[in-house]
Amino acid sequence: RKEVEQDPGPFNVPEGATVAFNCTYSNSASQSFFWYRQDCRKEPKLLMSVYSSGNEDGRFTAQLNRASQYISLLIRDSKLSDSATYLCVVNGGYNKLIFGAGTRLAVHP
Amino acid sequence: EAQVTQNPRYLITVTGKKLTVTCSQNMNHEYMSWYRQDPGLGLRQIYYSMNVEVTDKGDVPEGYKVSRKEKRNFPLILESPSPNQTSLYFCASRAGTGAYNEQFFGPGTRLTVL
Numbered sequence: 001r002k003e004v005e006q007d008p009g010p011f012n013v014p015e016g017a018t019v020a021f022n023c024t025y026s027n028s029a030s031q032s033f034f035w036y037r038q039d040c041r042k043e044p045k046l047l048m049s050v051y052s053s054g055n056e057d058g059r060f061t062a063q064l065n066r067a068s069q070y071i072s073l074l075i076r077d078s079k080l081s082d083s084a085t086y087l088c089v090v091n092g093g094y095n096k097l098i099f100g101a102g103t104r105l106a107v108h109p
Numbered sequence: 110e111a112q113v114t115q116n117p118r119y120l121i122t123v124t125g126k127k128l129t130v131t132c133s134q135n136m137n138h139e140y141m142s143w144y145r146q147d148p149g150l151g152l153r154q155i156y157y158s159m160n161v162e163v164t165d166k167g168d169v170p171e172g173y174k175v176s177r178k179e180k181r182n183f184p185l186i187l188e189s190p191s192p193n194q195t196s197l198y199f200c201a202s203r204a205g206t207g208a209y210n211e212q213f214f215g216p217g218t219r220l221t222v223l
Contacts, residue, residue, distance in 0.1 A: 008149070032208040043199055043214035044152070087151070095140065095206050096167075101151035 004100040023088030032091040115215035132200030140203040141183040145196040190222040
């Protein structure tokens, strides 16, 4: 079983749609959690950290469920510019970041 | 501008010909890593360094070497490249050991080994 698992997609959605991604992780001792965004074959960039109480940044909302060991990302009012691959990232201890393989999102007009 | 730089960005080489990919960061970060990214497998850590002269193996270290003689530089060395090392490589850096410290990535090096 992979340490961090994501649905690879692609998720094809129209502009303005709401889309949600989930991610599960296997290590219950994981300390911190993130969503990174990666445009086609470019470097990943931090989208947002995920805190225990859940957090929101504009159109993006992240949730953490430690009991079930999953993380979610909700994108409201999708824009064409949201098209990218979204990487779920877990700090597995000793500051080692473990990356999921990513979920691809394609937003169309 | 705070950044991580890598060179070269693209490299085509032949089996067995030693190569070095340079990585440099200007943020005074202690923690640096090398990753490779392959389709369907995500980013896998090759080596990491907690500080100068402190390096350790990641998940896929075979066939690679690193060094950390200065805080800002963390070169990746392939002594005898093989075709299975064809991949997209990213260098990354992060400040200290805070659980929520952001990790910054270089622009990537696309390596093809023939």
